[in-house]
Amino acid sequence: GQQLNQSPQSMFIQEGEDVSMNCTSSSIFNTWLWYKQDPGEGPVLLIALYKAGELTSNGRLTAQFGITRKDSFLNISASIPSDVGIYFCAGGAGKSTFGDGTTLTVKP
Amino acid sequence: DAEITQSPRHKITETGRQVTLACHQTWNHNNMFWYRQDLGHGLRLIHYSYGVQDTNKGEVSDGYSVSRSNTEDLPLTLESAASSQTSVYFCASSETGVRYEQYFGPGTRLTVT
Numbered sequence: 724g725q726q727l728n729q730s731p732q733s734m735f736i737q738e739g740e741d742v743s744m745n746c747t748s749s750s751i752f753n754t755w756l757w758y759k760q761d762p763g764e765g766p767v768l769l770i771a772l773y774k775a776g777e778l779t780s781n782g783r784l785t786a787q788f789g790i791t792r793k794d795s796f797l798n799i800s801a802s803i804p805s806d807v808g809i810y811f812c813a814g815g816a817g818k819s820t821f822g823d824g825t826t827l828t829v830k831p
Numbered sequence: 832d833a834e835i836t837q838s839p840r841h842k843i844t845e846t847g848r849q850v851t852l853a854c855h856q857t858w859n860h861n862n863m864f865w866y867r868q869d870l871g872h873g874l875r876l877i878h879y880s881y882g883v884q885d886t887n888k889g890e891v892s893d894g895y896s897v898s899r900s901n902t903e904d905l906p907l908t909l910e911s912a913a914s915s916q917t918s919v920y921f922c923a924s925s926e927t928g929v930r931y932e933q934y935f936g937p938g939t940r941l942t943v944t
Contacts, residue, residue, distance in 0.1 A: 729873075754931045765921050765935030766874070811873060815931030818889070821866075823873040 726750075729812050729822030737830050742799040744825045746812035754815030755788050755795035760824070761808045769810075770797070802829050833858045837922050837936040844943055850909040852939050854922030862925040863905040864933060865889075865897065867918040874921065880905055881927075912943045 729746045736742060746755070754773055758766035770781050772788035772795065779786055785798045795812055807829050812822040835856040844850050854863065861882045866874040876889030878897040886897050894916060896908045909916055919940050923933040 756931055758935075763938075765923075765937050767935070768932055771929075771932050813931065818876060818879065819864075819931050819933065821874040 727812060727814055727820055727822040729825055731825060732823070733826040733828070735828045735830065736802055738802060738804060740802055742802055742806070742827065743796065744810060744812075745794060745796045746814070746822050747794040748814055748820075749793065750814070750816065751792040752814035752816045752820075753792075755786070756813040756815065756819070757784075757786050757795070757797045758811045758813065759808050760811065766811055799827075802827075804829050804831055835922060835924055835934055835936040837920075837939050839939060840937065841940045842942070844912050844941070846912060846914060846943055848912050850912050850941065852907045852909075852920055852922075852941070854905050854907065854936060855903055856922075856924040856934075856936075857903065858924055858926075858934060859902060860924035860934075861902065861927045862933075863899070864923040864925075865895070865905065865907045866921045866923065867891065867916075868921060868938075869918050877907065877920075878905075909941075912941075914943050917941060917943045 727748050756771045757769045760766040770786040775792050777788040783800045787796045809824040811824045813819045838853045864879040865877040875891045880886050880899040919938050921938050922936040925933045
């Protein structure tokens with residue numbers, strides 16, 4: 724089946740720093756999505772991308788749909804403590820396929 | 832406000848028992864999904880439904896079943912619970928036409944002893 728490679732697996736950063744994470748696949752996707760999961764809760768949709776090359780922002784978050792349709796990137800600017808959590812990418816083509824997540828820790 | 836709920840939130844059961852996890856959504860979404868989440872594996876699709884009486888197998892469907900008798904509910908049944916099914920289970924729903932934008936429930940933590 725389709726697989727997504729999400730990296731990095733974990734990040735430890737200082738408050739105020741910028742964060743970058745990405746997802747790559749050998750398969751083409753029609754949609755790329757980014758979710759955040761807080762401890763003990765279900766994932767929440769952050770950004771959805773529907774066109775190759777699309778760049779979309781949601782507050783301090785910016786995500787891009789790669790031109791090849793096989794990758795996507797998420798950037799978080801000026802991180803704050805509440806950014807802590809697990810970030811998942813998901814590719815949509817028929818069904819959604821999820822990456823294994825990037826665990827973000829922010830030190831005050 | 833519309834929401835998606837799961838019950839129970841925590842469940843401990845014994846190997847071999849049948850277990851049913853409930854999922855109820857008030858979004859009036861046609862699409863509903865069940866995932867399991869294990870450390871290091873992200874979210875893996877168990878079963879999904881695109882409408883009443885429609886059910887489909889996901890990538891890890893062995894040992895699980897679902898039925899869809901109305902729009903609001905998609906219960907997940909473990910026919911004979913195994914220790915390998917100890918996990919956190921998430922239900923999700925989405926609108927027709929935007930099936931990839933999913934709303935997730937709070938999860939059920941299942942332990943099989």
